[in-house]
Amino acid sequence: MWLGLICVITQESGTVMILKGFFVSVMIDTEGSLIHVVDHGAPSSIKAEEGSVWVFTAKKFEGSRPFTVQANYEGFSEGIMVGDELVIDGGMAKFEVVERMGNDLRCKCTDPGLFLPRAKLSFWRDGKLSYHGLPTLSIKDWADVDFGVSEGVDFIALSFVNDANSVKNLKNYLSTKSSKSIRVLAKIETLESLQKLEEIVEASDGIMVARGDLGVEVPLEQIPTVQEDLTRLCRQLNKPVIIASQLLESMVECPTPTRAEVADVSEAVRQYADALMLSGESAIGLHGQKALSVLQMVSSRMELWSHEENRQSALHNSQLGDTLSDCIAEEICNCAVQMANNLGVDAIFVYTKHGEMASLLSRNRPYPPIFAFTSDSNARMALNLQWGVIPLLVDLSDDMEANISKTIDLIRAKGMIKEGDAVLLVSDLTPTHATSTTFQSIQVKTIV
Numbered sequence: 001m002w003l004g005l006i007c008v009i010t011q012e013s014g015t016v017m018i019l020k021g022f023f024v025s026v027m028i029d030t031e032g033s034l035i036h037v038v039d040h041g042a043p044s045s046i047k048a049e050e051g052s053v054w055v056f057t058a059k060k061f062e063g064s065r066p067f068t069v070q071a072n073y074e075g076f077s078e079g080i081m082v083g084d085e086l087v088i089d090g091g092m093a094k095f096e097v098v099e100r101m102g103n104d105l106r107c108k109c110t111d112p113g114l115f116l117p118r119a120k121l122s123f124w125r126d127g128k129l130s131y132h133g134l135p136t137l138s139i140k141d142w143a144d145v146d147f148g149v150s151e152g153v154d155f156i157a158l159s160f161v162n163d164a165n166s167v168k169n170l171k172n173y174l175s176t177k178s179s180k181s182i183r184v185l186a187k188i189e190t191l192e193s194l195q196k197l198e199e200i201v202e203a204s205d206g207i208m209v210a211r212g213d214l215g216v217e218v219p220l221e222q223i224p225t226v227q228e229d230l231t232r233l234c235r236q237l238n239k240p241v242i243i244a245s246q247l248l249e250s251m252v253e254c255p256t257p258t259r260a261e262v263a264d265v266s267e268a269v270r271q272y273a274d275a276l277m278l279s280g281e282s283a284i285g286l287h288g289q290k291a292l293s294v295l296q297m298v299s300s301r302m303e304l305w306s307h308e309e310n311r312q313s314a315l316h317n318s319q320l321g322d323t324l325s326d327c328i329a330e331e332i333c334n335c336a337v338q339m340a341n342n343l344g345v346d347a348i349f350v351y352t353k354h355g356e357m358a359s360l361l362s363r364n365r366p367y368p369p370i371f372a373f374t375s376d377s378n379a380r381m382a383l384n385l386q387w388g389v390i391p392l393l394v395d396l397s398d399d400m401e402a403n404i405s406k407t408i409d410l411i412r413a414k415g416m417i418k419e420g421d422a423v424l425l426v427s428d429l430t431p432t433h434a435t436s437t438t439f440q441s442i443q444v445k446t447i448v
Contacts, residue, residue: 023391025155025384027185028148030141032159033134035121038070045253048093050112056086056121057104071121077105085124088115090212090245091220097123116252116280122216129217136166145170149178154381157185157208162192164203171203181378183385185242188230189213197233206385207234208277212245224267231271238363240385243268244277248294252285262298269302272365274387307367329428330360336442337364340424345444347371347417351396351403351427355379361426362386368424371416373407398431408447421447 048054054067058074077100086095086107093113099106123130136158137145148156158170167186174182183205186193190213193200201207209230215223227243234241247265248257268276276295282288340348348370350358358372365387372383373394383391392410396403404425411417425443 023380023384023393025381026151026153027155027157028144028153029157029187030137030144030159032141032187033136033138034160035071035073035076037115037117037119037121038072045114045116048088048095048109048112048115050109052109053098054095054107054109055101055104056107059104074103076121077103079130080105080123081125081130083125084130085110087122087124087216088113089119090122090214090216092116092119114252117284120213134160136160136162137170145173146177149174149182152180153182155183155185155206155385157187159187159210160190160213161186161188161200161204162190163196164199167200167203181382183382189217191217194218194226197230198237201233201237201239204239205382206240206242206274208242208244210245211243212279214245227268228271231268231273234274235272235363235365238359240274240387242275242277242385243273245279247276247278248281248291251281251287251291251294255287255290257291257294262294265295265298266302269299270306272387274362274385329357332426332442333357333360334364336424336426337361337366339442339444341367343422343424343444345424346421347411347423349373349404349407349411349423349425351400351407351425351429352379353429355383355391357426357428358383358389358391359386362389369416371407371411373403396429398429400427400429400431403429404445408445412447417447419447423447 052067054069056069056071056077058071058076061070080097080100082097082100084097086097086105088094091111091113093109093115094111095107096110097105098108141159145156156170156174158167161167167184171184174184185206185208186200186204187208187210188194188197188200189210207230209227211223211227214226218226231241231243247268248261250256250258250261265276276299278288278291278295281291285291336348345368347368348361348366350361350370350372352358352372352374354376355372355374358370358374361370370386370389372380372389372391373396374380374383374391375394375396377393380391380393383389392407394403394407394410408417408423417423423445425445
């Protein structure tokens with residue numbers, strides 16, 4: 001798992017950080033068609049106290065009004081009845097609708113909690129969502145997608161995906177708007193998405209488990225198993241998976257996380273998720289940099305413990321390849337990872353044309369880091385999200401010995417390998433004079 005190699009642009013954060021010495025991918029996160037707070041009467045988070053009465057309105061007004069919440073969508077109260085439950089940010093606070101005042105709602109707080117700026121609103125009746133029908137991408141989202149394309153983003157995280165068609169439509173749109181290969185990640189955060197999970201994973205370039213919104217529609221006690229099942233499915237289908245939402249939520253305001261949050265992060269690492277993503281902790285929190293440091297520290301320690309205890313996940317990898325050459329590549333990678341783990345090599349070097357072999361190696365979650373060398377900038381970008389992969393853009397030739405010598409010198413100069421280290425080498429490059437059925441063997445080289 002590698003943290004900090006992707007910069008995420010959200011509605012809460014307009015900053016782009018450059019991580020010196022690494023290639024940083026940029027991801028834009030669409031807001032989705034949802035109802036959220038424009039203003040709740042305070043510049044930062046506030047506590048909604050039990051029994052307090054609030055007015056939720058779509059009317060625009062200057063400044064702020066105490067106990068008055070401005071929603072972003074004019075029709076937010078359509079179909080809402082007295083007695084319905086209003087849930088803030090997946091359960092951070094809850095209200096009961098006690099009165100309708102035209103298009104406004106007067107609500108009483110029944111479950112106190114933290115009320116953040118731009119908090120999401122959802123309405124429930126008899127244990128079910130009472131508001132549906134919004135499209136996956138709003139008019140604003142399409143404008144944001146166009147902005148992302150113009151700025152050359154690498155990934156687009158698509159919110160509130162309910163079926164594979166939403167992903168396919170966006171990918172088709174992107175293919176007409178950009179010559180660059182922009183990857184689409186589906187955010188799993190609705191009950192409908194869980195019912196069509198496999199088709200969504202297959203259609204997407206990766207998955208984000210958005211546990212906050214998902215927790216609104218799925219019983220809380222089911223979230224851990226849903227997360228683990230999703231992570232396992234993504235590994236089986238060789239798609240990267242990001243675990244997001246509320247990892248270190250207390251650090252929005254507190255300088256240290258709760259021990260339960262540390263355990264939550266550790267469990268995501270133990271499940272071999274490809275990446276962990278902070279949201280409010282770094283976007284609007286008071287301790288963003290410290291939250292990232294905690295995430296890095298806990299993740300690194302958990303991975304080290306997993307290796308020491310030999311807790312490599314015993315995943316039965318379903319065969320992905322349709323052709324003989326694809327199946328051979330899969331078997332080479334499966335054997336290479338087992339060999340690397342058994343020999344205790346210090347690194348895996350993979351020379352890849354489009355990134356497939358590096359992705360297959362990552363799927364097996366090897367102990368040593370994977371250095372992926374490619375001449376394709378799109379492949380380098382996509383590999384940034386893969387578990388354990390450090391992608392580098394290198395001008396590769398037909399001369400494998402020259403490639404090996406060049407890349408060893410490059411990584412040694414960066415201080416990431418040293419004399420005496422053992423490196424396992426694999427490649428999916430086919431020399432121009434060779435037939436397509438020629439495959440290179442696995443090699444192990446000691447750095448001298």
